[in-house]
Amino acid sequence: MPRTFDAVPAQVDAMLAVWHARGGDVEALTLDAMRELRQRTDLTVTVVPEFVPRDYTQGCSVAGGYRWEPPTLLVTESMSRRRQQFTALHELGHHLQKTDVCLGTTVVEHAHPEEFEDACCDAFAARILLPADLVVLHTPRRGPTAVGAVELFDSSNASRAAICVRLAGALQSPGVVAVVDGTGTVSFAAARGGLFPPARGSDQRQNPLVRAALDADDPTRAVTRDDAQIWYRTGHSSNRLYGQAAWSGDHLFLVQVEYGASWLSYSPPRDGTSERTIDRWEECEHCGARFTIAFTCRRCGHPRCPAGHCGCTAAALRTCNECFLEKASAQFPAGSMICADCLS
Numbered sequence: 001m002p003r004t005f006d007a008v009p010a011q012v013d014a015m016l017a018v019w020h021a022r023g024g025d026v027e028a029l030t031l032d033a034m035r036e037l038r039q040r041t042d043l044t045v046t047v048v049p050e051f052v053p054r055d056y057t058q059g060c061s062v063a064g065g066y067r068w069e070p071p072t073l074l075v076t077e078s079m080s081r082r083r084q085q086f087t088a089l090h091e092l093g094h095h096l097q098k099t100d101v102c103l104g105t106t107v108v109e110h111a112h113p114e115e116f117e118d119a120c121c122d123a124f125a126a127r128i129l130l131p132a133d134l135v136v137l138h139t140p141r142r143g144p145t146a147v148g149a150v151e152l153f154d155s156s157n158a159s160r161a162a163i164c165v166r167l168a169g170a171l172q173s174p175g176v177v178a179v180v181d182g183t184g185t186v187s188f189a190a191a192r193g194g195l196f197p198p199a200r201g202s203d204q205r206q207n208p209l210v211r212a213a214l215d216a217d218d219p220t221r222a223v224t225r226d227d228a229q230i231w232y233r234t235g236h237s238s239n240r241l242y243g244q245a246a247w248s249g250d251h252l253f254l255v256q257v258e259y260g261a262s263w264l265s266y267s268p269p270r271d272g273t274s275e276r277t278i279d280r281w282e283e284c285e286h287c288g289a290r291f292t293i294a295f296t297c298r299r300c301g302h303p304r305c306p307a308g309h310c311g312c313t314a315a316a317l318r319t320c321n322e323c324f325l326e327k328a329s330a331q332f333p334a335g336s337m338i339c340a341d342c343l344s
Contacts, residue, residue, distance in 0.1 A: 009169070011106055011120045012127055015096045018103060029128050030157070033085045033092075034075070043071040043095055045088060049078065066094040082159035086125050093121030122190070126165035129158035135166060142262035143172040146246035147222050149253040160251060161188040167255070168192045175241070175257030176230060182250055184210050195238065195258065196306050198230050204254075206231045209243035213252055222246040224263060228256045232306045242267045 064087040065074040073091040144167035174193030184205035189197035209228035228243030242261035261267040322342035
C-alpha cells in the first residue's frame with residue numbers, strides 16, 4: 001500500500017504539466033480515461049482477462065502494470081469501469097515518471113524511490129478523476145467525512161480507491177480514509193500525517209466503528225464513534241480515533257482521525273489509548289513508517305514496526321546510494337553505502 005510522502009503534491013503538479021506539454025487533455029481523462037488514452041499514438045492500452053505478465057508488474061497498488069518498451073499500460077478486464085479508469089491513470093503516472101527526465105530524477109533521488117513513485121501515481125489518478133471543485137463541493141471546510149466520500153462516489157466516475165487517496169490528502173489531522181467490504185475486510189486505505197493505514201485484506205471487525213456499521217439497522221445512516229481503532233496484522237491497534245462510517249453500495253467508507261473530526265464540534269487529541277503498546281512513537285529506519293511501539297525484537301532489542309521491520313532488518317538489508325536498490329549487507333564493502341556491483 002502506498003505510503004504518504006510530503007513531496008507527492010509537487011510531483012503530481014509536475015506530472016500534470018508534462019501531460020499538458022505532450023498535448024494531453026486532463027478534462028478528457030476525467031470524463032473517460034480509457035477512451036482518451038486509447039486515442040494516443042505515443043502509448044498503448046492493453047486489457048487482459050486476469051493475468052498480469054511478470055514484465056509488467058512492479059509492486060503497484062493497483063491490478064495493472066506498465067511496460068516502457070514499447071510504452072504500454074495494462075489494465076485488468078475483470079475490474080469495474082471505475083477501477084479500470086483509476087488503474088489506467090495510475091499506470092499513466094508510471095509512464096510519465098519513467099519517460100520524463102525531471103520527473104524521473106525526482107523519483108531516483110528520493111529516499112524511497114519505488115514507494116514514492118507509486119504514491120505519486122495514486123495521487124495523480126485521484127487528482128484527475130476528482131477535480132478540486134468537485135471535492136470542495138462535497139467536503140466540509142474542516143475536513144473530509146465518510147458521508148462526503150459517498151457523495152463523491154455517486155457524483156463522479158472515480159473509484160472508491162481514488163476517493164480514499166484524494167480525501168486522505170485533504171485530511172487536516174493525522175488520519176486514514178479506507179474502504180472495507182461487507183465482511184469488514186479492507187479493500188483499500190490511504191493515510192496522512194504519520195498514522196499507519198491498515199493493510200489491504202486485513203480484518204477490521206475488532207474496530208468498534210466497523211462493528212457498529214456492520215450491525216446497524218439502517219444502512220443509509222452514517223455511524224460515528226469516538227473509540228474507533230485501526231487493527232494491524234501484528235495484533236496491536238492504533239490509538240483511539242474519531243471515526244465516521246457510511247455505506248456506498250456493498251462497501252463501507254471509513255474516515256478516522258486523531259483529532260479535529262469535521263463531523264464533531266469538539267474532538268481534542270488523546271494519547272495513550274492504543275492496546276498492547278506504550279505511549280511512545282518511533283519511526284522505522286527501514287520503511288519510514290511512524291508507529292506506536294507494540295513490542296521490541298528479542299534478538300536486537302529494537303522496536304518492531306507494523307510491517308515487521310526491526311534492527312535485524314536494518315542489519316540484513318541496506319539501500320545503495322548509487323543504484324537505490326535494496327540489497328543484503330554482505331553486498332556492501334565495509335563502511336560503504338554503495339554496493340559492490342556499483343563499485344565494480
